[in-house]
Amino acid sequence: MKTYSHPEALVETAWLTDHLQDPGIRIVESNEDVLLYDTGHIPGAVHIDWRADLNDPVIRDYIAPEKFAALCRKNGIDETTTCIFYGDKSNWWACYALWAFRLYGHERVKILNGGRDKWIREGRPLVREKPSYPETTYPVPTARHDKEIRAFYEEVRAFLTTGGPLIDVRSPGEFTGELLHMPEYPQEGALRGGHIPGAKSVPWKAAVREDGTFRSAEELSRIYEESCGLSSDRESIVYCRIGERSSHTWFVLTYLLGHKKVRNYDGSWTEWGNKVGAPIQRP
Amino acid sequence: MQNVDPTLPLRLQEIVDLFQNLPEEEKRELLIAYSDRSSECAPKEGETYTLSDVRKDQECTDSVGVFLKADSENRLLFRMSLGAHVQTLTKAMASILCQGLAGSTAEEVMAVPSSFVPKIVGTELVRQRSQTVYYILARMKSACRQLVAERRRAECVGSTS
Numbered sequence: 001m002k003t004y005s006h007p008e009a010l011v012e013t014a015w016l017t018d019h020l021q022d023p024g025i026r027i028v029e030s031n032e033d034v035l036l037y038d039t040g041h042i043p044g045a046v047h048i049d050w051r052a053d054l055n056d057p058v059i060r061d062y063i064a065p066e067k068f069a070a071l072c073r074k075n076g077i078d079e080t081t082t083c084i085f086y087g088d089k090s091n092w093w094a095c096y097a098l099w100a101f102r103l104y105g106h107e108r109v110k111i112l113n114g115g116r117d118k119w120i121r122e123g124r125p126l127v128r129e130k131p132s133y134p135e136t137t138y139p140v141p142t143a144r145h146d147k148e149i150r151a152f153y154e155e156v157r158a159f160l161t162t163g164g165p166l167i168d169v170r171s172p173g174e175f176t177g178e179l180l181h182m183p184e185y186p187q188e189g190a191l192r193g194g195h196i197p198g199a200k201s202v203p204w205k206a207a208v209r210e211d212g213t214f215r216s217a218e219e220l221s222r223i224y225e226e227s228c229g230l231s232s233d234r235e236s237i238v239y240c241r242i243g244e245r246s247s248h249t250w251f252v253l254t255y256l257l258g259h260k261k262v263r264n265y266d267g268s269w270t271e272w273g274n275k276v277g278a279p280i281q282r283p
Numbered sequence: 284m285q286n287v288d289p290t291l292p293l294r295l296q297e298i299v300d301l302f303q304n305l306p307e308e309e310k311r312e313l314l315i316a317y318s319d320r321s322s323e324c325a326p327k328e329g330e331t332y333t334l335s336d337v338r339k340d341q342e343c344t345d346s347v348g349v350f351l352k353a354d355s356e357n358r359l360l361f362r363m364s365l366g367a368h369v370q371t372l373t374k375a376m377a378s379i380l381c382q383g384l385a386g387s388t389a390e391e392v393m394a395v396p397s398s399f400v401p402k403i404v405g406t407e408l409v410r411q412r413s414q415t416v417y418y419i420l421a422r423m424k425s426a427c428r429q430l431v432a433e434r435r436r437a438e439c440v441g442s443t444s
Binding site: 032033034035036038039052 | 319371
């Protein structure tokens with residue numbers, strides 16, 4: 001029976017309940033809903049907002065390494081801390097935050113399987129008290145690992161010529177061009193609809209069960225490897241609208257299926273679909 | 284009262300005043316408190332409504348229902364049903380607006396400018412989630428427009444029969 005390539009990248013709710021006090025871990029909540037953390041969170045969890053904390057406030061890019069170090073320091077995270085991410089929407093933003101942490105070279109990262117909804121559904125405790133941790137001395141990362149796990153527009157254009165697999169994880173309506181934005185987010189749309197030529201449509205949701213937990217390794221392998229031709233050593237690029245749903249698929253491919261060369265094109269459709277002259281395919 | 288907006292119903296103006304000078308962190312806490320009370324504006328058993336509009340729109344993560352009850356002077360009472368995945372800010376705005384617009388007429392609700400929203404929510408949250416914070420007001424205005432249109436239709440039918 002096929003198993004996850006990196007089962008250690010997932011923790012279950014029961015395990016976390018027993019390890020809430022572990023000094024070597026930091027539980028990090030990242031949500032779509034900006035006030036959700038304030039309404040109650042896992043005891044000891046800190047909040048990292050994808051936009052306010054991880055994105056540069058002016059330029060469309062991630063924060064500078066100095067700011068990342070400051071973010072970690074103030075949340076009591078040092079370079080040996082294992083960060084366990086969880087959040088709403090089946091862990092979209094948790095995966096996005098995890099991927100961003102990897103950009104700065106923080107390798108000790110895990111996802112809470114099933115996310116916030118599963119934790120609540122199981123009646124596990126939530127608190128409103130915001131924890132405070134002693135400031136750490138997290139070193140400023142010397143580089144950002146964009147090359148390994150992030151793809152830029154020009155790189156995607158070049159990748160198209162190789163015929164390499166490109167996975168579009170948006171909803172079918174966005175893929176066909178029928179929708180210019182994700183249903184709930186009309187302000188984050190594009191001027192043109194469709195998909196990057198040659199991309200295969202595998203909505204992010206294919207990777208999770210009804211309860212938000214990840215599908216088994218066998219099921220994931222059937223979806224991404226057998227049906228789409230992805231494999232462990234083959235380069236692949238995933239994209240969505242702004243990079244959050246594709247972070248989810250990036251996590252699945254990288255950690256659960258063990259693919260070594262997966263990059264997230266976070267510019268995604270909000271860049272491609274607005275770019276003058278970018279090639280677009282519609283069915 | 285400070286920076287009074289003549290187009291805001293008095294009750295809503297009072298809530299705006301309450302929020303306006305709070306620091307960002309306390310604004311968030313008050314928003315959570317309103318969100319916690321959002322179930323109080325749910326439709327009540329046995330209550331009948333002049334108009335109801337329940338749907339899941341593109342702007343929202345779950346279904347939102349607007350229920351309107353007009354008294355003999357056309358003063359309105361609002362109720363709102365909010366699906367489990369409706370975001371916290373949306374719940375808070377529903378709670379604030381049900382309270383702040385109670386007793387207003389449909390015309391008064393339609394005239395409410397959205398410029399009060401940043402005073403409640405704070406500019407930072409408005410910047411991050413512009414659609415979410417304006418959504419409930421838009422739905423209430425839409426229900427009021429529908430109510431006014433139906434009233435006019437009824438008047439036309441009445442005058443021709």
